[in-house]
Amino acid sequence: LTRFFSLHFLLPFVIAGQVGVHLLFLHETGSNNPLGLRSDLDKLPFHPYFSVKDLFGVFVMMSILIWICLVAPWALGDP
Numbered sequence: 809l810t811r812f813f814s815l816h817f818l819l820p821f822v823i824a825g826q827v828g829v830h831l832l833f834l835h836e837t838g839s840n841n842p843l844g845l846r847s848d849l850d851k852l853p854f855h856p857y858f859s860v861k862d863l864f865g866v867f868v869m870m871s872i873l874i875w876i877c878l879v880a881p882w883a884l885g886d887p
């Protein structure tokens with residue numbers, strides 16, 4: 809049991825160390841672009857597009873939840 813516990817205790821630190829070394833090597837050498845395509849052509853700015861899209865999704869989901877609460881509150885059941 810103690811070996812099992814020590815393995816489960818030390819394994820996250822080992823994985824975190826490996827992730828750190830991986831990021832260090834990736835940062836030093838950089839990732840490659842095998843196709844040679846320009847990566848900045850298909851980028852969209854976050855604020856006007858994704859902000860409006862996320863706000864619309866939140867509005868739709870809250871509208872559905874409010875509608876369920878007002879029309880059929882028993883459909884949600886006990887918490």
